[in-house]
Amino acid sequence: MAAGITIQAPELQARIAAILRKAGSSTEEAEAVAANLVLANLSGHDSHGVGMVPRYVDAVLEGGLKPNTSARVTLDTGALLALDGQRGYGQVVGVQAMELAITRAKDVGSCVMALGQAHHLGRIGHFAEMAVAQGLVSIHFVNVLSRPVVAPWHGGDGRFGTNPCCIGVPLQAREPFVLDFATSRVAQGKMRVAHNAGKRAEPGTLIDEDGRPTTDPGVVVVPQPKGGFGALMTFGEHKGYGLAVACELLGGALTGGGTWHRPADQARSVYNGMLAIVIDPQRLGTADTFTREALEFVDWLQKSPPGPGTDGVLLAGDPERKAREERRRDGIAIDAATWGEIGAAAAKVGLPAA
Ligand code: NAD
Numbered sequence: 141m142a143a144g145i146t147i148q149a150p151e152l153q154a155r156i157a158a159i160l161r162k163a164g165s166s167t168e169e170a171e172a173v174a175a176n177l178v179l180a181n182l183s184g185h186d187s188h189g190v191g192m193v194p195r196y197v198d199a200v201l202e203g204g205l206k207p208n209t210s211a212r213v214t215l216d217t218g219a220l221l222a223l224d225g226q227r228g229y230g231q232v233v234g235v236q237a238m239e240l241a242i243t244r245a246k247d248v249g250s251c252v253m254a255l256g257q258a259h260h261l262g263r264i265g266h267f268a269e270m271a272v273a274q275g276l277v278s279i280h281f282v283n284v285l286s287r288p289v290v291a292p293w294h295g296g297d298g299r300f301g302t303n304p305c306c307i308g309v310p311l312q313a314r315e316p317f318v319l320d321f322a323t324s325r326v327a328q329g330k331m332r333v334a335h336n337a338g339k340r341a342e343p344g345t346l347i348d349e350d351g352r353p354t355t356d357p358g359v360v361v362v363p364q365p366k367g368g369f370g371a372l373m374t375f376g377e378h379k380g381y382g383l384a385v386a387c388e389l390l391g392g393a394l395t396g397g398g399t400w401h402r403p404a405d406q407a408r409s410v411y412n413g414m415l416a417i418v419i420d421p422q423r424l425g426t427a428d429t430f431t432r433e434a435l436e437f438v439d440w441l442q443k444s445p446p447g448p449g450t451d452g453v454l455l456a457g458d459p460e461r462k463a464r465e466e467r468r469r470d471g472i473a474i475d476a477a478t479w480g481e482i483g484a485a486a487a488k489v490g491l492p493a494a
Pocket of ligand 1: 187188264265284302320330414453454
């Protein structure tokens with residue numbers, strides 16, 4: 141097996157872009173997807189970083205992921221936009237869709253954007269960061285069409301995906317609030333990373349293929365003794381479960397992208413549907429109050445004394461910013477199994493494995 145490595149972001153990005161180019165992407169697309177994946181690693185979310193590349197290469201070779209494909213506008217009525225991702229790279233069609241939604245929100249004050257049939261959109265916070273950088277609020281509900289890896293509250297097997305939810309709020313002259321999370325207790329990709337690294341999951345995260353609690357991340361990564369898989373649990377008990385269902389109904393059904401309601405298949409492609417609501421606070425008539433009240437609340441919040449044994453109060457988005465600073469300086473550590481899988485993906489498209 142290949143050894144794990146620590147690698148600087150530009151070098152990693154060049155390696156990933158080369159693999160994606162060989163898998164059929166234009167130079168521009170390969171660079172954009174590679175940059176997005178490396179930024180996920182830099183942000184501390186290895187689950188949505190370059191470790192996805194072997195799966196993307198397989199999905200391209202299977203025909204489920206279409207390189208060099210743009211999002212197609214299927215409806216445009218001003219504040220309502222619908223797009224078909226046409227199974228293109230989510231890192232590309234998602235950005236195209238968000239660019240349109242941002243322009244529209246600036247023009248008319250808000251935009252409800254429905255994107256269906258995007259291949260894996262990666263880290264959803266990426267899209268909220270695009271909006272907050274323009275001073276806009278951005279809310280995202282996303283479903284996942286792949287293996288159903290998350291169990292409903294009080295259910296005994298996986299019925300839906302890790303359905304992420306994300307809210308971005310700009311804070312004047314400060315770093316923005318970017319809340320971006322899977323509605324499962326942890327992202328499925330984090331279980332792949334844990335399994336590859338030989339680590340256990342926190343209790344309360346997983347059930348095995350018989351519906352019993354377990355801490356073995358392998359139950360959602362490799363086929364189990366009876367041939368099935370275990371499942372992840374939702375965060376926040378019935379409340380996180382409810383939000384996961386909302387993501388499926390809004391990101392899957394309302395966007396037209398589709399919901400999951402069938403047994404797992406072997407396909408390597410992962411599709412996301414995303415409902416995004418983008419709001420321009422300048423156009424809502426509350427901009428002055430919004431700016432003042434948001435900052436006063438955040439200051440108030442952060443004056444809370446650190447709880448015993450904690451580092452004190454953070455704002456969503458802070459951990460990713462801190463990780464970026466550290467990893468840009470120190471490099472990105474990639475475990476041996478993930479680096480080996482990336483090498484195997486390179487070999488599949490005719491590049492040297494290391
Ligand atoms: P997570 O559990 O690490 O939570 C991340 C969120 O919590 C971030 O907004 C972070 O800033 C905030 N946070 C973390 N610690 C905090 C603290 N101490 N105080 C305040 N805020 C804090 O994330 P996750 O659920 O593992 O999701 C990881 C990524 O996976 C996300 O980017 C998500 O979009 C992505 N994802 C994508 C898909 C897909 O199909 N495309 C599916 C699931 C998840």
